[in-house]
Amino acid sequence: MAREEAWLPSSVTETSEPPVHRTRIFADLTPLRSSPDYRRLWFGNTVSWIGQGMTALAVSLQVYDITGSAFSVGLIGFCSLVPLVVFGLYGGAVADTVDRRKLGLFSASGSFSLALVLMAATFAGVENVGLLYAIVALQAVCFALNAPARSSMIARLLPPEQLPAANALSSMTSTTGALVGPMLGGLIVGWWGYRAAYTVDALTFTASLYAMWRLPSMLPDREEGAGKRASVLDGLRFLAGRPNLRMTFLTDLCAMVLAHPRALFPVVAILWYGGDARTTGMLVAAPALGALLGGVFSGWLGRIRLHGLAVLLAVGSWGAAIAVFGLTRHLWLGLLFLALAGCADTVSMVFRNTMLQAAVPDEMRGRLQGVFIVVVAGGPRLGDFLAGSVADLTSPAVAVVGGGTACVVAVSLLALKWRGFARYDARDPQP
Template sequence: MTETTEEPAARRRVFADLTPLRSSPDYRRLWFGNTVSWIGQGMTSLAVSLQVYDITGSAFSVGLIGFCSFLPLVVFGLYGGAVADTLDRRKLGLASASGSFLLSIALVVLSLAGVRQVGPLYAVVALQAACFAVNSPARSSMIARLLPAEQLPAANALSSMTSTTGSLAGPMLGGLAVGWWGYRAAYTVDAVTFTAALYAMWRLPAMLPERGEESGSGKRASVADGLRFLAHRSNLRMTFITDLCAMVLAQPRALFPVVAVLWYGGDAKTTGLLVAAPALGALLAGVFSGWLGRVRRHGLAVLIAVACWGTAIAVFGLTRQLWPGLLFLALAGYADTVSMVFRNTMLQAAVPDEMRGRLQGVFIVVVAGGPRLGEFLSGSAADLFSPGVAVTGGGIACVVAVTLLALRWRGFARYDARDPQP
């Protein structure tokens, strides 16, 4: 009897803790629906890129897809968070998910109609980004209402597996679908898989924001109030600043096509391996995340994880053999997921419910804007100096910056999950 009870406990210490999936049917449906729909969205993302290139033959036109999604993510992320702190989050999530579903149907219709202009594709991408930016704060704010605080690290680790699986499997399946059956196949799969997310959101209970001392019962939530709240909460503010240190100072993704050729003598396949390595590391961090639930010093864990990201990127910049380079990129992806789990948990546990939507909106802006700014910075540094200096220098700068932040705001390292203080 002792063996059978100890064996599952030992597995939980190593592998992802599935307790949130077992304890909450609502969370289980939400997680499954998001996982399935993320794969479909990954298929659509690749299919749109391929279709735009097929129509225009221009890499610049493909790059505009990212620009079309960036602005809606920033604008609607902030205001979507404010709306999520005003309305029933279930209804808001259901409405925005329905919008994304209809936009997937629109892509199917465009492909069936044989439309050969990129304008409608850009418009759909921008609207999809707006729907996602509204949906994400509402959905993320609900997690802390569905699960007890001690299960939040496990839930965030499971969520990291959702996004990583979508990033890895979605484009791969999308490429196969487009190659065998055309663009409409990828778009149709996306529309079908989105029904799982819609069903999960529909089954949730009403989720009106709780009203506390931060906002009165009749006061309308505003973006400015959320930013003022954040300005006076050093622990929460540090979750964003440390992430920016990693994503802005040490983001080498834009240089992968260059270093694949210059450092490793490779080609597009080598670039694909470089892109996949951090995602694989992130997936492994989610799979082997059982230990995360036992960590109490979340702030210290974030500081160590971000420093590990910077160190791994710096060492990657020194490698000139492919497999060691892929290993350090995978380690960076692992560290990034650990940081994300604890940062998300702090945002869910230490933020009053009536502020969670707005803080999640700020989170979207940081996640959307930080890597893009980092890619611009690394590309500029590579042009001014060299790719090696840009990558290694960026990693070292990340470690130095997070060390200085830890010394300046020492209370962040003392943050204790048993008494979450913003």
């Protein structure tokens, strides 16, 4: 593949935009049209995310059918969280050492093999919770190895000016999987059983495998320090000395740790809205739906150049929307503010990912994406714990309103301490 062009002078990104960008409302599909490799990768990921969403629900249902224990179902999340955190950093270091295409193909093959094992065990009538836990944990390991390699490839496949559009499309992939996957999984399990759900998941992985197989070789650009093995500690040291990149993680932690009320939705559904499990489902789905709509109507994001300021405003908007959600006692109004929070999260994610792709040298991209996985996997879990603890000590309203307010305050303090982040310009990306 030709050498990456992401580090050309800023004049490359200052070319005038065609008129269509000034009036664009819906998602910019330019990355899908301009790069066949990216198009295959995006399609394969979208299909496989839906399949994984189906399997995640099916495994939860099967564990509950076997054990009748909600605690046993909760352990599924623990089985996936630990490998994601532990192997996320390691996977990033590996992605900065080997051919990223081969790493992506190897890890995707591992996920495909595990899907086949799950399918075969179900057809054989094996009902073993330990086996299900082990498969979930190993799938998390494969994802932790695959995600940094896959994310690091995007900046090699597309020019810098298309990265915001590509990240908006990626957000649609994950939110579509989170919404459509469980819905289809529930229908398929209800109609045809676990065998059918696991079989469909295995089939969907072939799309991701094909996309990886068709990619060109993608060795990391390691001109400086060639032959030196990539180190996780080197990646953390690099991040420690780069305030703009560090802020992308700190702002996300403000949102996910301080203002993440998901764990309180079952309680809120009953106490605030007099609802039931269906109400809880609506509360869970609202942020995801807002995030999806944020991706669908993301055409305007390509015109934004002050990415740091956009992140600050988006994370602040998330916190404000969560705080207002905690004040309302009307269900549809509450769902509206949760959807607005999800939309703000998409905007934040698009620009944070773009900064990680554009302002990071290619030889460090894998490790920074590994840190991203750890933050994304660990932040919401810490947020669940914090929200639940505060709600037990005080009340759900204090936990939700206080968390949203704390998020706004924390982001404001970070913006005051590192003022240069708000001036980060996509035309001259500085880490």
